[in-house]
Amino acid sequence: MAKRPQLTGRAAVLAVVVCAIAMSLAYPVREYIAQRRNVAELKQQQARLLAEIKALDDESRQLRDPAYRKRLARERLFYCEPGQKCYVVMDDTPEQAKGTAEEKQAVAKPPWYETLWESVEAVDAGRGRKAAGS
Template sequence: MRKRPQLTGRAAILAVVVCAIAMSLAYPVREYVAQRRQIAQLERQQAQALKDLQKLGERSKRLDDPAYIRQQARARLHYCGVGEKCYVVLDTSKKAKQPKAGSPPQAKAPWYQTLWESIEAADRGTGQRLEAGRTPAP
């Protein structure tokens, strides 16, 4: 009896064909997976953009309300309406005056406060030039 070889010619050709098919499909499958990943990322970005658009729409509606505008002017610019008495409470305790060691320097006065103080100084005729955050001497 003749011993049959383990790898025949047909099996070798079949193995080559299977390898060729696998290699020809590897690149398209890789591209397909990359495109699916990109589509998922773009869908997340679109959902985030829709959320942002909705928030901006709500903000636009609020900005159309005159009461909201007045409230923001009071809160942000310390606006005081006609005939109203407005007060600014200053903290004069020792803790407020002495900054802690290693803390950043205190912020300068807002621009509108400096402007108002310079107008008051001009009205008094003192001729002093004010620096930001400093009050004139009486």
């Protein structure tokens, strides 16, 4: 008895058709997954923005309250009511008034006259090179 080949013509055609279908579905499936991911990211962004809007609405509502505004003026601007005695302790700064490390570094800049003198020296050094090169 003759041995049948393992791969018949029908099986080969079927394999090619299955591969063609898989190849034709790969791109739409990939786009579908990408769009689903994009929708999920947009929903997260929307939730984040809605929370931010709610916080800003709450802050706006607080700022419309005269008692809150008076308290802010006393705390931040050290305002006093007429006839009231107010004291400011200079060493005891609130946590809000303390700067971050970046702000402290910005304050640690050299004085303006040192910066000016360094720029004059830099220009003078540049002229000396041009004169020597000329």
